[in-house]
Amino acid sequence: METCTKVTKEWLNTQEYREKNFAREKLVINPAKACQPLGALLCALGIEASLPFVHGSQGCAAYFRSTLSRHYREPVAAVSDSMTEDSAVFGGQSNLIEGLKNANALYSPKVIAMFTSCMAEVIGDDINAYLGNAKEQEAIPKDLPVALANTPSFKGSHITGYDTMLKGLIECLATPRQEDKINNRLYVVPGFDTYTANLREYKRLLKVMDAPYTLLPDQSDVLDAPNLGTYELYPGGTPITEMNDALNAASFLFAQTYSTPTTRKYLASMEVPVEVISMPIGVEKTDKFIEAVAKFTGKDVPEEITIERGRSIDAMTDSHQYIHGKKFALFGDPDVLIGVVSFLLEMGGEPVHIVCTNSTPLFKKAMESMLAASPYGQTATLYAGKDLWHLRSLLVTEPVDMLIGDSHGKWAARDADIPLVRIGFPITDRVNLHRYPIVGYSGVINMITMIVNTFLEEKDRTSTDPYFEMMR
């Protein structure tokens, strides 16, 4: 490798460096993904009285809790069995058994959601066998459900960890499907979704549409808990009884594609009807959600929904001129990216750079065909498996008007001198964004508000007197 004598900021902004940067293979700079166990933890928090339990080194759990806490500004409960060097030699069984015993005694959960971090996976701990031994030794009651998920951080990302834990929870809690006991409910799975308001929005829409439903998992009351003067360890989540009956669901509807394949496959193998749609971001994708629910209920779409849709479209017409023709760069998780890009195309916005670290071949195909089908998608390139340092090179060599992504994008946006609109996870430097839905028709209005007002704010702060106007 040649050595470079002077690395200047200017040089980092050149096409020459961009090429060298994109030739980089081994090193990751400013990563835009989280790890499997973090996703598993988020999933586990969405079940009633469920205690997330990390089988691995102690630092992992502390990191996940702090990352989630900083995003939601809420306490996050989780325990760890704190494996140490001797566990590496002798295996993690004794930690696991003692951990289960202590966790149950201290926190009385209705279910323990156990997932692994790297250490346990590298040494090859068999958590299923260990759990059997724990119950055998009466460390915990035999009837205390313990869901299992293998989620090493050196595989997949937070969205696959979420998926694996979800499958584990259903496997553990649901009774076998019986054709004569099919319930009338639509089980809606939001996927790895860090907007508590999205979850509430799903519930509201399902209620308006008179669909008997279960949201699975549901962290809305856990990670956006009211302040009532006392701390509740288990303030909400999908009821255990509805978890027990999950395999008897009339149908499952998945509102995300790429964070749910393992669970869908499992349900299909249990002969549960499964439907999957894109995350309902933007009008077209929300329509698909509404249609799927209407198909399930067999009822007409209520007028209330039609009116709501009309208001969103009205908001789009009021503000299309601020987005049409603007150039965007985006980064984030596959499902959110498909949704936000779809929304931008509806508004005539032009995505130029799309960076997805945890991309999959299926996602790439879906994104590229969506872009190809729109006149506004012609200039876009999807960069699969790239990081935020690649993104920085893209922004400084091929400038755009706005970056959309989570808080980690603020360095790249600053270097490129463009605004960052925060959509994704984690958002650690702005308040309350997770309390505004980005899904559904109301999500459309919220996204317009965020994007357009950011542009207008920029204009006001940078325009000279002759161009400073009361009307924008």
Place this chain on the structure above:
Amino acid sequence: MFTNLTKLDLKDKQCMSDAGAPKLCMKALPGEGAERSCAYDGARVVLMPITDVAHLVHGPIACAGNSWDNRGARSSGSQLYRRGLTTDIMENDVIYGGEIKLKESILEIAARHEPKAIFVYATCVSSLIGDDVDKVCREAEAELTIPVIAVNCPGFLGDKNIGNRIAGEVLFERVIGTGDGPDEKIPLSINLIGEYNIAGDLWGVIPDLKNLGITLQTAITGDAKFDDLRSAHRASLNVLICSKSLTNLVRKMEICYGIPFIEGSFYGIHDTSETLIHIAKALNDLDLLERTLVYVQKREDETRKTIAGYRKLLENKQAILFTGGVKTWSMVSTLAELGINILAGGTQNSTPEDFHRMKELMDPSAQIIEDTSSAGFLKIIAEKKPDLIVAGGKTKYLAHKTRTPFLDINHGRKLPYAGYQGMVTFAETLTRTVLSPVWGLLKQEFPPKEGEQDD
């Protein structure tokens, strides 16, 4: 290849029998909770503030992904230290080993990011799969013109404290005294050990040192430049201000370079003055001591005058204190300065010495928090019903649910609290926290009980 733990001065310490004393044992209780971070995190805390070097994490995404740019340690110059660099170990690396990947990553960083040195952090995974981080660093260093320094701190070694000490070893072995510059002592110069410039704390102390004619050789490691750290052995005195996490380092510097050390704290008026006076005494310069005595009196008077208004508002408030390190005891006198009584105090990440010092300073009626888990913390809030809680960010949102005003004094904060200037900021922030109108709103019954509507 693992760090020999006996070297770290841990094994000779027994776990204390005192209730509530921090556990220096290497094992956390499985299943208890997950407040405690790991050795890897402890090493990162100490080394990451070094600004003009690259910090490369040889691990899976969890380790760097959750820790890059997460500490609020500020830099007046290079921002390179905040770049999130990792080899992002994946399944194939676990199977085939990650040494080649690591070496290429080191060379890439050296070529394109202009670091003064590269620190390479081992993690649970890299250690368990047998990657020889030391060897790779040596090989890479041979091809480069900068130091490539292995930090063997896999998380499974235990608590944060252990990682702190490993980092101290690394600084002593690989950084301090390794420069090309002169070795002779600089008169009236000090190192501030354990000052990480969180929220700019260091910058609140530097003006006072300057005014007294004391030269800061370097902080270890807040806002530190690599070359200044290499010359840290030229200081005449080490001032240890994050208590014992780097005791091993100052002891070794004393033996090897003849630099004496004292302990101190820059939190609060009393401790700031005391520390400045101790520094002057330890530097053994009568003129400096005289200057200092006059200076601290003047600064104390000024500061007390400035905070008098805040003190009036905070006087007789009841607090719970729960923190770590030097703040364990230093915050006791800082709160007393504002007329605040401590109902209960506790610590998790401190040394036995810190703990005892806290105990001695607190009013005998104050309770020691014995159960340091979330559950124990909540119990004590319910029992004591304090007016405010002063603690680290991990308990912030928990405290909020109990409707208790909360001030974060650990790395989650955004404002500097060190030195005389920091005391003013602290008093001001604490007042705003305690007197926020939101607490009143939270305590209002809604809907109002009958007969109370017209209140």
